[in-house]
Amino acid sequence: MTDARPPIYPELTRPTPAPDAGPLDESFYDLVEARFERLVRDNPVLGTGLGLHERDGELGDGSREALLGELEADRAHLGVVESIDPSSLSEAARFEREIEIHNLRRSIFDTAEIRTWERRSLALDTVGNGLFLLFARDHLPLAERLEAIASRLEATPVHLEQAKSRAIGPQVRLWQGLEIETAESLPGFFDEIVAAGTAALDAPQLRRLERAAETAKIAVARYRGWLAESRAPGTDDWA
Structure with a gap:
């Protein structure tokens, strides 16, 4: 055990010391x-x-x-x-x-x-949630949030390739079908993000966002193809 507090989140709260506080x-x-x-x-x-x-x-x-x-x-x-x-x-x-x-x-x-993670792909959910949480919240000005979004879009191809390594054995068709639906809807969301950037970003930032979105679209399309290939020989048994 360590007596050091976690360095990244020193603001984490913990209970007030109890009257019967123990040594550990x-x-x-x-x-x-x-x-x-x-x-x-x-x-x-x-x-x-x-x-x-x-x-x-x-x-x-x-x-x-x-x-x-x-x-x-x-x-x-x-x-x-x-x-x-x-x-x-x-x-x-x-x-x-x-x-x-x-x-x-x-x-x-x-x-x-x-081990559901071996039979169900959730990488696109991670991408979509990671973008939506930044796009919908207003904890920072939109321009700063769009910079983080651009970084996540740039990270999307590698993340999707990494996620393929989790698939072991027959993939569950129902679950893969849900992920395919996500793959079909994400490019439109990318377009909405870029559209929002036209009024919030300067020209170099906007070009970066546009390139990141287009690269992510290609990665999603390729991942969708992999999902379809893995779904065909899959199973309907999800238990």
Whole structure:
């Protein structure tokens, strides 16, 4: 365990020290916050959704290797949390420890045993959500948000290629069909973003956004083709 607070989000709040504070309360909360920081670092779109904008220009690593790395990190984190003697924690921290253990076990089970991620493609949802969260919210002026959007559009081809490595075995046709529908709707959204940029960006910024959108459209079209190919020999069994 570490006594250091996570460096990126020092503003994270934690419970006021309990009257029955245990000697490992603060170390336990350090662990919880460190995992949160890792999740946001590895999943930038999650961070955007939570209002943390340090990585708004990124989509994250969509590969199988990255996801399995997160799984191993969670297993290691679970082991450390389980090793904490509950008697060294306050009553409130003991309760938080049980919640942390429950959530970790559920997440690990979903990833390691259910493994929906091997049979369902969600990369386009990540792209679409990552763009929409920036486009719809007004936490920054539109021009600054469009710069982050351009970066995410530029990251789209690599992210989609990485995501293909997650597909193992027959893909579920119903789920692939939903992702194909997303592929068909995203280019229109890209056009809306570019249209909004015409009044908000200077000429060089607008050209960058236009190029990023066109490159992303090509990547989405190629990914749609891959989805269709993987759907044809797929399965209707989603359980």
